[in-house]
Amino acid sequence: VTAARRSKVVPLAQAVATIPTGARVAFGGNVNNNVALAGVRELIRQGRSGCTLIAFGQGLGADLLIGAGVVDVVHTNYIGMEHLGLAPCFRRAAGDGSIRVVDWDSLGMIMALQAAASGVPLAAVPAGIETTTWPTRSPDIYRRVVDPFSGAETFVVPPLRIDVAVLYASAADPFGNARHRGFVFWDELLAQAADRVIIVCEEVLPNEEIRAAAGQTTIPGYLVEHVVASPGAAAPGGAPPEYAADNAHLERYCAQARTADGFTAYLEQFVSEADRRDQASGR
Amino acid sequence: MAAVLARDIPDESFALCGMHGEIGLAACLLAQRRQAPNLWFQLDGGGIINPRLPQVPHTVNDWRLADGAEAIVSGLSGMWNLTRPRLTFEFFGGLQIDRYGNLNLLEVPGLRGPGGAAGLAAARYRFTYCYLHRHDVRTFVPAVEHVTAPGNLGGSAERRAAGLLGGGPRLVVSPLGVFDFDAAGAMRVVSIHPGVDPAAVGARSGFPLDATAAPLTPHLDDEERAILAELDRDSALSAALPEAR
Numbered sequence: 395v396t397a398a399r400r401s402k403v404v405p406l407a408q409a410v411a412t413i414p415t416g417a418r419v420a421f422g423g424n425v426n427n428n429v430a431l432a433g434v435r436e437l438i439r440q441g442r443s444g445c446t447l448i449a450f451g452q453g454l455g456a457d458l459l460i461g462a463g464v465v466d467v468v469h470t471n472y473i474g475m476e477h478l479g480l481a482p483c484f485r486r487a488a489g490d491g492s493i494r495v496v497d498w499d500s501l502g503m504i505m506a507l508q509a510a511a512s513g514v515p516l517a518a519v520p521a522g523i524e525t526t527t528w529p530t531r532s533p534d535i536y537r538r539v540v541d542p543f544s545g546a547e548t549f550v551v552p553p554l555r556i557d558v559a560v561l562y563a564s565a566a567d568p569f570g571n572a573r574h575r576g577f578v579f580w581d582e583l584l585a586q587a588a589d590r591v592i593i594v595c596e597e598v599l600p601n602e603e604i605r606a607a608a609g610q611t612t613i614p615g616y617l618v619e620h621v622v623a624s625p626g627a628a629a630p631g632g633a634p635p636e637y638a639a640d641n642a643h644l645e646r647y648c649a650q651a652r653t654a655d656g657f658t659a660y661l662e663q664f665v666s667e668a669d670r671r672d673q674a675s676g677r
Numbered sequence: 678m679a680a681v682l683a684r685d686i687p688d689e690s691f692a693l694c695g696m697h698g699e700i701g702l703a704a705c706l707l708a709q710r711r712q713a714p715n716l717w718f719q720l721d722g723g724g725i726i727n728p729r730l731p732q733v734p735h736t737v738n739d740w741r742l743a744d745g746a747e748a749i750v751s752g753l754s755g756m757w758n759l760t761r762p763r764l765t766f767e768f769f770g771g772l773q774i775d776r777y778g779n780l781n782l783l784e785v786p787g788l789r790g791p792g793g794a795a796g797l798a799a800a801r802y803r804f805t806y807c808y809l810h811r812h813d814v815r816t817f818v819p820a821v822e823h824v825t826a827p828g829n830l831g832g833s834a835e836r837r838a839a840g841l842l843g844g845g846p847r848l849v850v851s852p853l854g855v856f857d858f859d860a861a862g863a864m865r866v867v868s869i870h871p872g873v874d875p876a877a878v879g880a881r882s883g884f885p886l887d888a889t890a891a892p893l894t895p896h897l898d899d900e901e902r903a904i905l906a907e908l909d910r911d912s913a914l915s916a917a918l919p920e921a922r
Contacts, residue, residue, distance in 0.1 A: 425738065471792050472792040476736055480789075498792075499793050499795065499796060500756070500759075500793075522840075525827040525841065528825075580753065634739060635740045
């Protein structure tokens with residue numbers, strides 16, 4: 395009996411349709427690099443709502459999801475536009491209480507993602523946390539315990555679970571073996587911490603090409619549920635070395651999204667209109 | 678600003694240039710070419726180590742920076758460099774800084790910031806540098822609303838009692854001047870930038886800062902000026918803030 399190996403390649407809309415209302419979603423990359431913005435735009439076009447966003451160092455993508463009402467809870471250590479300033483929708487929604495923000499520090503969030511990835515029930519964070527705002531700011535996630543080894547007071551965080559991680563990659567084969575030609579950032583950790591992974595990549599490569607340089611595989615296919623080819627998926631953010639962020643576009647966004655009307659106009663122009671390009675199936 | 682920090686950077690150390698870290702990056706490049714050839718530095722989560730840069734880019738997360746770098750570590754591996762107290766220091770910005778060098782990047786009344794990011798690492802670093810893009814009573818406050826990067830807490834004694842590692846904040850640079858901390862952990866004036874009115878420093882700070890007898894921040898020497906001009910070919914430093922150089 396010879397069974398054919400199953401291809402995981404699906405159209406963008408089909409992959410994103412598997413993310414249910416209320417899901418805990420994470421996008422990879424860092425701020426405005428290597429974020430699968432085509433997936434962000436498709437979630438918005440499909441009118442998803444009630445989601446929880448796990449946003450480790452995010453920018454435009456998180457801001458769009460917040461502004462469009464896709465998410466109502468955000469776990470984050472940073473949402474901003476790096477050298478371009480603050481993220482306008484996040485700033486507005488966090489300020490008026492229309493989303494609930496769970497504030498983490500970077501190390502705590504990393505430890506919590508590692509706990510989710512490894513199956514341990516909790517993770518201790520580095521000493522010094524008690525001198526910061528986090529334990530009082532976010533008492534649900536920073537809890538004091540006694541370290542049974544030293545007897546010292548220490549703080550622990552719970553696993554930070556992800557239902558679906560949508561990760562950008564330069565390329566992947568039909569079986570989900572993905573390759574980052576540039577930065578990997580924290581994508582390997584997110585892939586391990588998530589129940590399901592959707593890879594959104596520039597191009598689908600033949601399996602033989604992946605095999606020819608297995609050391610370049612960053613996310614192995616057994617972690618991946620769907621592969622989507624969507625050239626330019628990280629634009630107008632960057633995906634170096636494939637392409638750099640479109641700074642002029644991002645600057646314009648920061649100015650335009652300062653008002654709700656401006657943001658709505660942006661969605662009409664750049665999210666609805668990008669539909670055809672986002673869905674392109676590549677080669 | 679970059680030159681002031683560069684002059685202070687010790688050799689045989691490891692620097693983290695976090696997000697929006699163009700000033701720190703320029704300082705590292707300058708120091709590496711002068712008194713600190715054994716300095717290592719890492720660019721944010723991209724994990725680029727010791728890039729050989731022709732000029733400072735507008736963002737430290739730019740893959741062109743990988744050209745000629747000595748290593749590119751994963752985001753996770755780079756993260757553990759934040760917890761190594763023997764070597765590492767970092768450049769921090771903030772929405773607010775207080776008298777004892779505690780920083781707040783989370784929020785101030787009416788303004789939600791981006792989040793505290795990796796500020797907790799300041800509890801373990803060898804020391805930290807702080808750069809503030811504004812100097813007024815809303816930025817230099819008696820006590821920050823939220824401590825997202827611990828400085829000297831309520832003073833050096835409190836920092837020691839809390840068991841924090843490293844030396845805490847070492848230098849603060851603002852558009853008005855350069856500041857350090859006295860034995861009790863309180864901020865004091867090191868120098869004011871040329872053209873700054875000494876009275877303005879106290880008037881624009883929410884806690885006592887006496888600049889009346891302060892010397893001027895030394896001008897760039899010829900070599901610093903030449904290197905910085907070269908590094909600023911993309912105007913990333915000038916864009917980050919006019920007095921960056």
